[in-house]
Amino acid sequence: MPPSASDRKAESNTATWALAFGQLVAWGAVYYAFSLFVVPMEQELGWSRASTNAALSCGLLVSGLAAYPVGKWIDHGHGRMVLTAGSLLASIMLVLWSQAASLATLFAAWVGLGVSMAATLYDPVFAILTRDYPRSFRTKITLVTLVAGFASTAFIPLTQELVDALGWRHALLALAGINVCVCLPIHWLALRNDPNVAAPAVNKERIRAENEASVARALRTPVFWALAVCFTAYYATFAALTFHLVPLMVERHVSQPIILATMAVIGPAQVLARILWFTVGRNVSPKIVGLVITSAFPASVVILLVAGTSPVALIFFAVIYGGANGMMTILRGTIVQDAMWTEGYGAISGLLSAPSNIAKGIAPISAALIWTIGQNYVAVEWAVLLISLISTAAFGFVAFSARRQSPTAAAATE
Numbered sequence: 001m002p003p004s005a006s007d008r009k010a011e012s013n014t015a016t017w018a019l020a021f022g023q024l025v026a027w028g029a030v031y032y033a034f035s036l037f038v039v040p041m042e043q044e045l046g047w048s049r050a051s052t053n054a055a056l057s058c059g060l061l062v063s064g065l066a067a068y069p070v071g072k073w074i075d076h077g078h079g080r081m082v083l084t085a086g087s088l089l090a091s092i093m094l095v096l097w098s099q100a101a102s103l104a105t106l107f108a109a110w111v112g113l114g115v116s117m118a119a120t121l122y123d124p125v126f127a128i129l130t131r132d133y134p135r136s137f138r139t140k141i142t143l144v145t146l147v148a149g150f151a152s153t154a155f156i157p158l159t160q161e162l163v164d165a166l167g168w169r170h171a172l173l174a175l176a177g178i179n180v181c182v183c184l185p186i187h188w189l190a191l192r193n194d195p196n197v198a199a200p201a202v203n204k205e206r207i208r209a210e211n212e213a214s215v216a217r218a219l220r221t222p223v224f225w226a227l228a229v230c231f232t233a234y235y236a237t238f239a240a241l242t243f244h245l246v247p248l249m250v251e252r253h254v255s256q257p258i259i260l261a262t263m264a265v266i267g268p269a270q271v272l273a274r275i276l277w278f279t280v281g282r283n284v285s286p287k288i289v290g291l292v293i294t295s296a297f298p299a300s301v302v303i304l305l306v307a308g309t310s311p312v313a314l315i316f317f318a319v320i321y322g323g324a325n326g327m328m329t330i331l332r333g334t335i336v337q338d339a340m341w342t343e344g345y346g347a348i349s350g351l352l353s354a355p356s357n358i359a360k361g362i363a364p365i366s367a368a369l370i371w372t373i374g375q376n377y378v379a380v381e382w383a384v385l386l387i388s389l390i391s392t393a394a395f396g397f398v399a400f401s402a403r404r405q406s407p408t409a410a411a412a413t414e
Helices: 005-031 034-045 049-075 079-098 103-120 122-132 137-148 151-166 168-190 201-219 222-251 256-279 286-307 311-339 345-374 378-401
Strands: none
Touching: 005 079, 005 103, 005 122, 005 137, 005 151, 005 168, 034 049, 034 151, 034 168, 049 079, 049 103, 049 122, 049 345, 079 103, 079 122, 079 168, 103 122, 122 137, 122 311, 122 345, 137 256, 137 311, 151 168, 151 256, 201 345, 222 256, 222 286, 222 311, 222 345, 222 378, 256 311, 286 311, 286 378, 311 345, 345 378
């Protein structure tokens, strides 16, 4: 007897919560852990700060390059295999990193981690939820980002405890064990096999042709290019400011307690903004929310420019800055479907992720080069502000010109 509607709904809710917890662990074990290993590695091996951070940048660049093929595989029905293999690869690369005695090994590990991030973090999960749950993907994506928003809150102190208790090498082994024991079974058990994988060859070719036609159509659509500009400019500015925010405040002679308070507010602000969207904003058009988000980020930069050493102004900056980024993650996962269509979403999302992930890797280094010109952060802040306004303008184009036009009707069953 086929499952009832209530059974299918319960199954989809269970899968969503499982994927959300898997995202929390994946982000915490791979992405947020890096900064806590930099100093111990430098102390033991004598590497420079530039060299270790270059490995992270390399991983982000690889993640950007891998996003498109990963998206295509998901479109073709291989989401379960992609996420499961990505989880296994992440743990193997964390083990390799733990054995690093040369920069070559560190870079090799982060090349592999870059591939694993493309295969396990938000984008592939968003693509799977869009594909499997066309009627409720917005709510499910919001829930996933809400839970995963606690990754830094949970894993930064956990990782620091592991480093202090075990040393950095064994801490990486522990993270590899946590990742493989949690994420791999979640991705294997929570995701269902796509029936198209076992479909006759003629059906597979039809699906592949439809997805490729959807991608080709996207490349001819101005809205796609506007979204590419918007996301690339946004993530470049966010990465540049995030990596330089502490030294910027130190340069201004902001006291250490205020610096820590400002940084501590950003994470909760992201989560609170996602809760706000989940509870109040779910019925608001993503285009309207997107205009608010892309306007809030440059507004936060203006606040930072004039904040000086004021604790109130810096906390206000952190609330707006963190809140904008928290909601941007949800917008990133839903606006393509709203402004364009759902067919071929994985590959289209991958194409949008490629330049923004590459920008994430280049932006911090570029900001450092701008800083060297005047030996202060004023020029960096103005550059961030101007580029963030480009992001706002690009999304404005999307909001006022996009029309959702689906080339084929979505088959909507859960």
